[in-house]
Amino acid sequence: MADLNSRLARREFLKLAGAVGATAGMSAFLAACSTTGATAAPPTAAPSLAAGATPGASAAPTPGPKGTFNWLTWGDHWYQAEMDQIAATYGIKANITSFSDDIDAYTKVQQVGGQVDLVSEDALWVPYFYQHQLIDAFDINSLKVASQLYSVAREFSIWTSPAGYLGYPNGWAPIQITYDPAHVTAGADSWQLLLDPKYKKRVVVEDQPVEVMAYMGKAAGVKDPYNMTDAEVAQAKALLVQLKPNILRLAPQATDTVAALKNGEAWIATINLGADTAVMDQGGPQLTTFTPKEGSIGWMDAEMLVHGGANNNLLMPFLEVHEQAEYVAANFMINRRPLFSEAAYKLLINQGQQELADHLLFNKPETVNSMTLKGPGTSTQAAIAAFNDVFGS
Amino acid sequence: MTVESPVGAPAAPTAGSSSGLLQRFGRALPALPGLAVLVFLFLVPMAIMFVFSFWKTNNDFVAVPDWNLGNYARFFVEGTYLRTFIKTLIMAALVTVTTLAIGLPFAYFLVRYTGKLTQRVILLAVIVPFWTSYLVRVYAWQAILGEHGALNQILQAVGLIKVPLDIFNYDDPGVFVVLTYIYFPFALLALYAALEKFDFTQLNAAQDLGARPDQAFRHILLPQIRAGIITACIFVFIPILGEFLTPTLVGGAQSSLIANLVLNFLRNDQFAEGAALAIIIAAFVTVIMIVFRKSFRVEDVVTSG
Numbered sequence: 123m124a125d126l127n128s129r130l131a132r133r134e135f136l137k138l139a140g141a142v143g144a145t146a147g148m149s150a151f152l153a154a155c156s157t158t159g160a161t162a163a164p165p166t167a168a169p170s171l172a173a174g175a176t177p178g179a180s181a182a183p184t185p186g187p188k189g190t191f192n193w194l195t196w197g198d199h200w201y202q203a204e205m206d207q208i209a210a211t212y213g214i215k216a217n218i219t220s221f222s223d224d225i226d227a228y229t230k231v232q233q234v235g236g237q238v239d240l241v242s243e244d245a246l247w248v249p250y251f252y253q254h255q256l257i258d259a260f261d262i263n264s265l266k267v268a269s270q271l272y273s274v275a276r277e278f279s280i281w282t283s284p285a286g287y288l289g290y291p292n293g294w295a296p297i298q299i300t301y302d303p304a305h306v307t308a309g310a311d312s313w314q315l316l317l318d319p320k321y322k323k324r325v326v327v328e329d330q331p332v333e334v335m336a337y338m339g340k341a342a343g344v345k346d347p348y349n350m351t352d353a354e355v356a357q358a359k360a361l362l363v364q365l366k367p368n369i370l371r372l373a374p375q376a377t378d379t380v381a382a383l384k385n386g387e388a389w390i391a392t393i394n395l396g397a398d399t400a401v402m403d404q405g406g407p408q409l410t411t412f413t414p415k416e417g418s419i420g421w422m423d424a425e426m427l428v429h430g431g432a433n434n435n436l437l438m439p440f441l442e443v444h445e446q447a448e449y450v451a452a453n454f455m456i457n458r459r460p461l462f463s464e465a466a467y468k469l470l471i472n473q474g475q476q477e478l479a480d481h482l483l484f485n486k487p488e489t490v491n492s493m494t495l496k497g498p499g500t501s502t503q504a505a506i507a508a509f510n511d512v513f514g515s
Numbered sequence: 516m517t518v519e520s521p522v523g524a525p526a527a528p529t530a531g532s533s534s535g536l537l538q539r540f541g542r543a544l545p546a547l548p549g550l551a552v553l554v555f556l557f558l559v560p561m562a563i564m565f566v567f568s569f570w571k572t573n574n575d576f577v578a579v580p581d582w583n584l585g586n587y588a589r590f591f592v593e594g595t596y597l598r599t600f601i602k603t604l605i606m607a608a609l610v611t612v613t614t615l616a617i618g619l620p621f622a623y624f625l626v627r628y629t630g631k632l633t634q635r636v637i638l639l640a641v642i643v644p645f646w647t648s649y650l651v652r653v654y655a656w657q658a659i660l661g662e663h664g665a666l667n668q669i670l671q672a673v674g675l676i677k678v679p680l681d682i683f684n685y686d687d688p689g690v691f692v693v694l695t696y697i698y699f700p701f702a703l704l705a706l707y708a709a710l711e712k713f714d715f716t717q718l719n720a721a722q723d724l725g726a727r728p729d730q731a732f733r734h735i736l737l738p739q740i741r742a743g744i745i746t747a748c749i750f751v752f753i754p755i756l757g758e759f760l761t762p763t764l765v766g767g768a769q770s771s772l773i774a775n776l777v778l779n780f781l782r783n784d785q786f787a788e789g790a791a792l793a794i795i796i797a798a799f800v801t802v803i804m805i806v807f808r809k810s811f812r813v814e815d816v817v818t819s820g
Contacts (some may be wrong), residue, residue: 229576323685332783367768369768370767371768372767385663387662387663387684502783503788506779513771514771
């Protein structure tokens with residue numbers, strides 16, 4: 123693991139990002155010089171890139187639509203250098219609005235509709251958006267860049283409708299448990315670890331009532347923890363009562379969890395896949411991470427085309443560029459969670475990052491099929507009521 | 516057309532005349548923006564919340580007009596809400612009393628024993644934290660109160676403790692300390708404004724007439740700064756009833772206040788259920804204001820604050 127950490131050095135990432143930036147910058151310059159000689163291309167056309175190339179390096183930007191679209195997304199779906207390069211090279215810019223939870227984005231899109239053009243959502247929220255006519259299906263194979271995806275990512279049944287695919291697959295991760303083996307007995311493989319009275323005020327979980335209740339449901343053996351019966355809610359709540367004394371804090375953000383693990387205040391935490399490497403990168407203790415044997419919940423997210431989006435002519439050209447392996451690989455190095463681009467995985471191997479990529483399951487996208495996926499459920503209110511009952515006075 | 520009144524002021528125009536209406540409208544014009552803010556950003560949202568509070572949220576996260584009292588009943592039937600609300604009241608009361616206990620002697624000292632320049636400098640120092648975001652200030656306390664935070668390190672360094680204290684580490688005492696820190700300036704400024712107008716020679720006069728210092732304080736000073744004290748109480752006590760950020764950031768699993776429970780509903784689009792809890796808190800605040808109203812006038816708050 124020490125070796126792994128040494129590979130994750132910030133300097134190396136900067137070198138990688140710098141190389142991408144320099145090459146793309148040069149290509150932008152060359153493109154600007156050759157604008158008058160560019161040939162017309164359909165709006166969805168984008169540079170076709172072989173894995174390992176830099177976006178824009180193998181083909182000059184085409185005179186496709188230029189402009190600005192509105193994107194409702196999480197902060198880990200993009201990074202500034204990438205957006206700057208796309209704006210400079212292709213003339214496509216994004217007004218980006220961040221949101222916290224899936225339901226937050228759902229509420230906003232429901233309220234403003236086509237004022238948003240592109241929206242990111244998780245797993246079962248994607249068909250939920252479609253059922254409510256908030257997004258449009260599209261032919262994913264019309265995007266050349268889609269050929270860079272793992273085939274499994276182009277065939278998720280939950281994201282397939284007769285009219286086409288419901289979203290462009292982005293990233294995924296299960297909720298896992300991580301612990302500091304210096305303080306915690308090794309060999310844990312179950313949610314029960316969180317409940318052990320030995321770890322009073324040493325556990326951090328994220329302040330997400332519905333998710334916490336969902337994985338307490340998994341711990342209790344509930345099959346569908348977002349659609350629990352009253353009896354199942356009661357089972358999950360009973361485990362939450364056991365968990366409460368062990369909780370140091372309900373962390374508002376993943377960074378708070380990382381901080382608590384790093385400074386040693388917390389010994390155990392529920393995390394998204396990859397957060398443990400962030401702790402170690404920041405000089406925290408070496409952690410052991412596992413997916414509980416009872417199963418876990420997880421997320422996989424997609425970019426969706428909002429129905430009636432005023433700038434939807436920009437979206438396909440944008441996705442063609444944004445989803446190129448080079449950007450996806452660089453995004454992975456920043457955010458440390460697997461994405462669905464097989465070409466990006468191969469690129470990471472070429473860049474000497476296979477150990478990290480494999481550690482974070484980048485090569486195992488089929489793992490999502492074993493997770494209980496996040497989504498809107500019928501037991502949301504009951505879950506919140508139970509959560510409040512436990513964490514109120 | 517206007518008619519001179521007996522005392523020389525222009526008489527009110529005849530009711531119903533067009534010029535009268537125009538004049539009234541003209542007089543009301545400057546008040547319209549404020550009125551619009553009050554109506555559209557306060558009364559209308561409150562009315563919507565009130566209506567929502569009797570509805571239900573369906574499985575599509577939509578509040579639907581399925582009229583019921585269940586959302587209100589939840590507060591009284593499920594003990595956690597009442598207990599947490601009482602805990603919130605206790606926390607708010609403790610912080611209010613503490614800020615007054617610290618703020619009154621400090622404001623007294625400032626007004627009575629320091630010059631205007633010193634007062635300005637110190638008041639500026641009190642206000643300076645407001646230049647930084649609330650969020651940043653509360654986050655900073657994590658570095659002070661944490662297990663390996665500054666407080667424990669200092670106490671260990673001076674030999675007062677051997678192992679880190681955990682009473683301030685994501686627990687109620689930590690929330691109390693941070694709330695006191697956050698709201699102390701509001702109390703101090705209200706008290707300072709009241710004391711600044713007080714004529715301190717009255718205390719000397721009272722003592723010359725045989726009053727002990729504590730009697731002079733209770734019977735001469737306190738009644739005259741009562742409006743300032745009540746203002747301080749309102750500025751501290753009522754906002755704490757809606758506090759959720761400080762318990763979230765420096766509180767632990769045991770430290771939820773009532774607003775945290777309300778928020779859990781609202782951020783998951785359970786608006787009807789959250790609205791009912793919020794209305795109950797708002798109703799309680801209204802009752803408090805009515806009680807206060809009997810002992811002071813709104814103008815007192817304005818003039819003291």
